[in-house]
Amino acid sequence: MGFFDKLKHVFSGQEEEKQTVEEQKYEKGLEKSRKTFGDKLNELFANFRSVDEEFFEELEEKLIEADVGFETAVKISEELQEEVKLRNVKDKKDVSNAIIEKLVSLYEAEGTTEDNSLHFAQNGPTVFLFVGVNGVGKTTTIGKLAHRYQQEGKKVLLAAADTFRAGAIEQLVEWGRRVNVEVVRKPERSDPAAVVFDAVQKAKSEDYDILLVDTAGRLQNKVNLMNELGKIARVITRELPDAPQEVLLALDATTGQNALTQAKQFKDVTNVTGIVLTKLDGTAKGGIVLAIRNELHLPVKLVGLGEKMDDLRDFEPVEFVYGLFNGLVEAPKEEN
């Protein structure tokens, strides 16, 4: 079953019994996302009687407004223009379907080989390294994740390798206290790689299951800081050849085009394996997920949907797209 069909089924209510708590959470977190994106498109269709140049310019704007990324927006608009010409579509409804089909297939094309799950070590400790620019929510994500694994009964260790920002160590230690997890720390301004080294040693010798490494936020164009990050990653790999199992780039969902540069630069320095999309509850648009897929080729693995401890979720592509296009796709019965 194609993705689009699956989606239609979801909307038609055939899979309603599957509406789990998980899904409701998504719906709630994305309420704002969905309303805006879906409504905006509907609004666009309502405003235009015919499909012409101006329509596509408008569509381009709507897509950009939804933060789907500049290139993606232009690409979609151009491809659609072709298709509409080819199929000689006049009816608005057909165009509307063509657009959604396009978006979904675009989303799907990049995602067929995508792996949204987190990976763990076969034996010995698993290491997750968190990287990202300042203020995206790395420490908070670690706190939430530590809580989750603690609940699952795993032995979790945190490494406070953000020795730069004032209060960052205390922030992680406070998280450690709340979720009852041990934190490896050194005084402020000490070498972050040294903290990581100690943490890895401890994780090895004391049989921890999971080590979560917090790093200082750094803007991707700062050469020295990026080199420091490279060193941290090397130290981990030297001590544990298969680690880090995941290098997770935390991205603020409200970030614009710069998110793409961030991903590129961080990917160059550390082998980023996935993305944590934070503050998704705050943005009116979830379009950034499309941009990330199409332009970054990095899977989104976790999403932050709120401030509470259990507001960190595994990324569910189907549910996400469901949330994004709800109200746009009509039930298949009417169409067929």
Next chain:
Amino acid sequence: MAFEGLTERLQNAIGKLRKKGKISEADVREVMREIRLALLEADVNFQVVKDFVKTVRTRAIGAEVLESLTPAQQIVKIVNDELTKVMGEEAVELNKSDKIPTIIMMVGLQGAGKTTTLGKLALKLKNEKNARPLMIAADIYRPAAIDQLEILGKSIDVPVFSMGTDVSPVEIVRKGLELAAEKKNDYVLIDTAGRLQIDELLMDELAQIKTLAQPDEILLTVDAMTGQNAVEVAKGFNEQLDVTGVVLTKLDGDTRGGAALSIRSVTGKPIKFIGQGEKMTDLDVFYPDRMSSRILGMGDMLTLIEKAQQDFDEKKAQQMQEKMRENSFDFNDFIDQMEQVQKMGPMEDIIKMIPGMANNPAIKNLKVNPKDIDHLKAVVYSMTNEERENPDLFNPSRRRRIAAGSGRPIHEVNRMIKQFNEMKKMMGKVSKGNFEGMEGMFGNGLSGKLAKMSMNSMARKNKKRKLKRLKNKKRRK
């Protein structure tokens, strides 16, 4: 640095026009499309872009461009005018209360940089206005937010008032203000927790703090990397709190900073400061006119000069001028100058403030490794005193020795000596007031001309300011 992509695109679009003597309406339309895409790509809000392009188009299609002999320049001028108009004409000072204390409150989303900016602002007030600020830690939600402010306070030697996390923020602010009144602090800075503009409960809390403290300044802190969402954030906070100004943070990244344009045009509130680095001194006043010249590749000489004035040791600069005049510039001075430049901040930022440099393709992706300057220094340190003073001495054997001594490859030593000689030549010219040799340096054509224009105006403005300063000095005596 912000806005480079914008600059490049605009320059390209307008460059196409330049080849034409006369332009038609269709040409204008094409340029407008480029401008539109450039602004959208820079994260400027689409509605703002729409309005902006419309205004520019109307003016461009009017007689003033089509019939002028230099249409390209006319369009640049219109874009520049309009950009400046959107961003505000002049830098806006911090509001000040008639009687102490002046109360400043920071608001914004999570992770925008409120606490860091608050610390920077306190230090700035302390350094520039001899203020005795008090910071109030009213972020009780994020773990260790209070610790962060306290650590910052300690490092800049500014007192912090906190009551832990069990008291309501409103109560903390009340007690903090009482303390400030008692201690006669002239500035009170309130740090609040990050929150979403749609979070009614938390927004209400801010409103309560506002009613209680009656702040003279409510600064909305916004991450310069924010995308289209910036408009909603700015609108949300502005409608509920009526903010008085905006601080744009993390502008030292490679974001294009279109958020600046959006926020300004949606709220009409001035951007007062920009955060450009992790050090506590990295908070600058926002100059809209300078920003729009930067967009157009006219460079930001004023900021550069101000930076130099701040960080340069006056005496040393004077000695340097003497040397330049006598053309006795040697390696000791070279090193000295390197150190002065290093003090001003990352090299790539400085270079990009020079007119015409921001959109020079050779520099576009320039990343100067701060180590490079250290390497240069190592080379000089491996020279004898005699060699440093007399650069003509270098023969291959000496060069080899220096390379071995500094641990740098010999070609690097050669290159450096060559660069040094060129620099020396240029210095001779500059000190005689001859800029001709440098023209080529700033690229050619439009940007070159613009660069010269802005360089001249910069020189004039600088002179004026200097006269003013001298006058003030006399008056004080």
